[in-house]
Amino acid sequence: MRAGSVWLFQTTPTPTQAGTTTDLGGLLPVQIPVWVMQLLTALFVLTVAFLISRLLVRLLGRRIAQRFRRPSLTRTALRSIRVGVFILALLTVMNIYGLELGDIALSVTVFSAVIGVILAPIVGSIISGMFLLADQPYEIGDMIELADRNQRGFVEDITLRHTKIFTMDNTFLVIPNGEIRQRDVINYSAEDPRIRLSQGFLVTYESDIQQARTLIERAAQSCEGIIEGGPDIRIGAARYPASPTAYIDDFADHGVLLTLRYWAMEPYKLLTVRSRIQTAVWDELEDADVEIAYPHSHLYFDETSGEMQVSMAEESADPRDGQTLDELDEEREG
Structure with missing residues (x-):
């Protein structure tokens, strides 16, 4: 048997064929690489994890909703259940490929650099999301307004990373929780919609x-x-x-x-x-003794306003009337 492969025969395995499986028709041996078996196993584990997560959400969804009585907390708890199931599935897949947590651990310096440069905004948004869920400034379904943007809409979803707002103009606005906590948010329907x-x-x-x-x-x-x-x-x-x-x-x-x-x-x-x-x-x-006012101005002239003399004559006494500019220039030069 070749290393890194599996042979399938129709005949009963012999001691030299340990680890082989049954046939594919009994005519020719079929070589199945180990990575194919690992891939199939990993896909099977992920499929099972997906089905288990859906089953848990269906079984626990109503109880969690009755427990928290807040849509945002309910959705966060259900997302946490899904993430937890898939983390377990990921650890199982790592074991299938022979990996351990120590094999993929980074050094303290590299890990700190990754956290500081790449993951810091994400971690900050998650922490802000936790504060939002705890402080309850708004809830899913509330009508809010961002004062600095003069944008008004309904809260569609609240996650640990961002808040999704469905605006009055039929558009979606996704804002990271780290940014929205630094803004003035007006809640129109927190407790009393009036x-x-x-x-x-x-x-x-x-x-x-x-x-x-x-x-x-x-x-x-x-x-x-x-x-x-x-x-x-x-x-x-x-x-x-x-x-x-x-x-x-x-x-x-x-x-x-x-x-x-x-x-x-x-x-x-x-x-x-x-x-x-x-x-x-x-x-x-319209028919009352009331008139809507509008901007208008009145000009008044009296003895203190000054005066300006203006005279108009039908015919001018100046003998030069009718002369062109060229003729007047020649007359001056002469």
Whole structure:
């Protein structure tokens, strides 16, 4: 028998044929290299590991979800189970090829260099992911906004390395956890999806201000998605009216600024809600003694403004009228 190979015969193995298997038809011996047997065994081990990981996820998935009650922690735990199974499978494959952990261990210097140069960002993101899962600034399904980018979207997935956001423009945004922990993140739906918004309306000084405030509040109450009234809503130690309220905010240059504060039921269609309120207010103020102000300027002239004399004559008394420039030049030179 050749070294590094396996012979298959139809006949019963003899002592000199130790390690051989049965035939492939009984006509000719078939040589199977050892690396082929190792490869087939490794593929078998990986296949079994894949099936075991799927089985464990199916059996333990519901129990883990009931235990943590948070989608991000549930997904992280299930991923850890899959990774653990495949690590065991990888160690088994290493044993098949005759490798030990000591055979592939690097020196302390080389290992430190690899960690510092290549793995440092990955390790930093994983550590940041652990802090995110522990601090719970947002959860899968929450609507968040990155303040520095002015991008708003829904959290699609949270892993130990990155956070995936499904933006309002139907695009995916993947941000490493090490970067997202350094940014200001606004969570619109952490616990209470209701959100308080403000909207300004500038009316002229000649308008009926009290009537304008009443009509603006009534217009906002008629819009869909707006909390019409009810008990005050508490934020920390303060309480705010639940119904829309218009305040006199400022006496501006071109009119009186009225600021409407109102509560939207959901933060998912803020632009739509603002547009509805703008339309309703426009309709309410159309026939009222209220006029929307706009920037304009008035010019006044009095005795202190100075004067400028301007005269126009149909015919000029200058005898040189009608002469060309060349003729005037010749006349000067003469």
